[in-house]
Amino acid sequence: MRHADGNCSDFDRRLQANLDRRIDLDDDVLAEHAATCEPCRELLESYASLLDAVRSCERPEPACGLADRVCVGLGARRRRGESRWKGIALSAVAVAAGVIAAIVPWFRSAPPSVASRADHAGAAHSSVAEPYVPVVGRSRAPMVSKTASSGATESGPDAVRDLFETFAEQLSADALPPLRQVNEITAVGLRPIAASFGSAFSALRNSLPVLRDDERPKPQASVPSMRLIA
Amino acid sequence: MTPNARNELDSILTQCALGDDSAVRDLVRRYEGMVFGVCYRMLGHRQDAEDAAQETFVRAVRSIANFNRSRRFESWLLTIAANRCRTALAARARRPDPTRLCDTVADDSPDDHAARWLDEELQRALGGLKNEHRQAFVLFHEYEKSYGDIAEIMGCPIGTIKTWVHRARRELIAQFRSRELTRSSGAWT
Numbered sequence: 355m356r357h358a359d360g361n362c363s364d365f366d367r368r369l370q371a372n373l374d375r376r377i378d379l380d381d382d383v384l385a386e387h388a389a390t391c392e393p394c395r396e397l398l399e400s401y402a403s404l405l406d407a408v409r410s411c412e413r414p415e416p417a418c419g420l421a422d423r424v425c426v427g428l429g430a431r432r433r434r435g436e437s438r439w440k441g442i443a444l445s446a447v448a449v450a451a452g453v454i455a456a457i458v459p460w461f462r463s464a465p466p467s468v469a470s471r472a473d474h475a476g477a478a479h480s481s482v483a484e485p486y487v488p489v490v491g492r493s494r495a496p497m498v499s500k501t502a503s504s505g506a507t508e509s510g511p512d513a514v515r516d517l518f519e520t521f522a523e524q525l526s527a528d529a530l531p532p533l534r535q536v537n538e539i540t541a542v543g544l545r546p547i548a549a550s551f552g553s554a555f556s557a558l559r560n561s562l563p564v565l566r567d568d569e570r571p572k573p574q575a576s577v578p579s580m581r582l583i584a
Numbered sequence: 585m586t587p588n589a590r591n592e593l594d595s596i597l598t599q600c601a602l603g604d605d606s607a608v609r610d611l612v613r614r615y616e617g618m619v620f621g622v623c624y625r626m627l628g629h630r631q632d633a634e635d636a637a638q639e640t641f642v643r644a645v646r647s648i649a650n651f652n653r654s655r656r657f658e659s660w661l662l663t664i665a666a667n668r669c670r671t672a673l674a675a676r677a678r679r680p681d682p683t684r685l686c687d688t689v690a691d692d693s694p695d696d697h698a699a700r701w702l703d704e705e706l707q708r709a710l711g712g713l714k715n716e717h718r719q720a721f722v723l724f725h726e727y728e729k730s731y732g733d734i735a736e737i738m739g740c741p742i743g744t745i746k747t748w749v750h751r752a753r754r755e756l757i758a759q760f761r762s763r764e765l766t767r768s769s770g771a772w773t
Contacts, residue, residue, distance in 0.1 A: 370750060376728070400757040403765070408725050411703045416620035416634055421612035424641040425605050431646060432603075 362387075365394050369401065379405070450554065458514070585656075593657060601648045612641050615658070618727060619665050625722040626669040628711050632676075636668040643668070655736075662729075662737045666719060673715060709759040713752050720745050721752035 365387045372379055379402050388395040585593070596614075599607030619640050624633035644651075644664050651660055710718050719738065723729040724745075731749075735742045 373753065374731075374746065374749075397757075400760060401753065404753065404756055404760060405725070407702055407706050407760075407765075410699065411706055411726075412699060413617060413621045413726070414624040414630075414633070416616050416637055417630075420616050420620070420634065420638060420641075421609040423638050424612050424645070425608055427638055427642040428605075428608065428645055431642060 362391060362394055365391070366397070369398065373401065373405075446550075594653065597648055597651065597653075597657070600645050608641075608645055611645070615661055616641075618658070619661060622662060622665055622719070622722060622727065623669055625707070625710060625726065626666075626715070626719055627672055627676075628707055632672055636665065636672050640665040640668050656733065659733050659736045662723070663739070666737060669719075670715065705763070705765055709756050709763075712759055713755055716740075717748045717752040717755065720748040721756070724749050 365384060368381070368384060369379070371377075372381060372384070379398060384398060388398045596607050596610050600611055616637065620633055620637040623636040623640070624630065627633050627636060640661065644661055651657070710722070713721065716738070720734055723734045723737065724731070729737070731742045731745050734745045738745065
């Protein structure tokens with residue numbers, strides 16, 4: 355809309371620019387145009403009224419005690435977090451107990467040859483048996499003796515005892531921290547629990563009797579490939 | 585913000601991250617007016633706004649270790665508040681409660697009546713805006729944030745924020761006119 359003494363679009367642009375820069379709307383240029391243009395004058399008054407209403411309104415304030423409620427809310431969240439981690443730690447312990455409970459009967463019911471291979475407590479009766487070497491680190495001790503594998507059998511309970519003694523030696527003292535410590539260290543995540551499990555399983559694996567390399571069954575993978583070639 | 589104020593805020597934030605309750609209280613007292621005000625304007629209901637403000641502070645304190653200190657803390661806090669308000673509005677849209685339409689306070693003194701009436705009229709008019717327009721308008725005109733800050737808070741380009749504020753102003757004026765709200769000789773009728 356254009357009037358004799360001004361341009362309404364210019365007026366609107368200037369008005370919006372003033373509003374954006376939070377400049378007072380009592381602008382001479384705006385007033386000059388508004389004096390001769392009824393719609394623009396109404397628009398200017400409307401904007402002025404709106405700004406006045408926004409400024410006149412009191413800023414809403416919260417009820418007293420928001421800080422206290424926030425602290426209570428934070429405490430409740432912390433407690434929920436602790437109980438959640440406690441649940442995870444208890445679950446981890448339960449799983450570990452389950453794994454051990456599953457392994458012990460399996461080992462007891464293992465074939466005599468496996469048990470006898472693992473048995474080094476009876477090494478004294480055999481002069482050619484290799485001496486018992488406790489497992490250290492990830493290297494596996496040669497727990498299979500030719501004498502043992504050729505028929506000298508020693509019963510399972512001693513082997514199991516030896517096995518768990520080795521396992522206990524391998525398990526570092528801090529591998530499974532007490533539960534009360536778990537709460538303090540869980541801020542960095544599951545790493546301590548994972549480390550404990552890793553350590554426990556690694557020690558268990560190293561403690562189990564294994565076949566020597568020359569007694570392992572040969573891989574059969576070459577047969578299909580031969581067929582393919584043929 | 586002056587360097588001293590910045591250092592003081594940094595110290596409070598560090599203490600909050602360490603779980604110091606008194607630092608948390610300091611932090612809440614500093615920003616509760618602004619956070620509650622924005623929540624109230626967004627939600628139009630005191631109790632909902634208090635819940636949203638409380639949740640904003642709880643979340644802020646819990647994730648204060650992740651706060652990038654190169655950012656403005658106010659903007660970060662208002663971003664959380666805006667997210668809380670959006671969540672509350674979405675929940676309200678799923679479960680509309682007719683009692684929320686009239687959130688009035690009965691214990692007005694006569695002197696406060698006019699101010700209260702104007703506040704309610706403004707709140708009603710704001711309630712007719714889109715959420716984004718309302719938030720941009722309140723942050724710009726009531727809390728005098730810059731367009732850059734609002735863009736950071738709302739995660740939008742500055743041009744979009746300007747457009748939203750302009751539209752909000754026009755829609756509010758249209759609502760004022762439709763309800764024949766006018767100011768004559770300094771008094772609202």
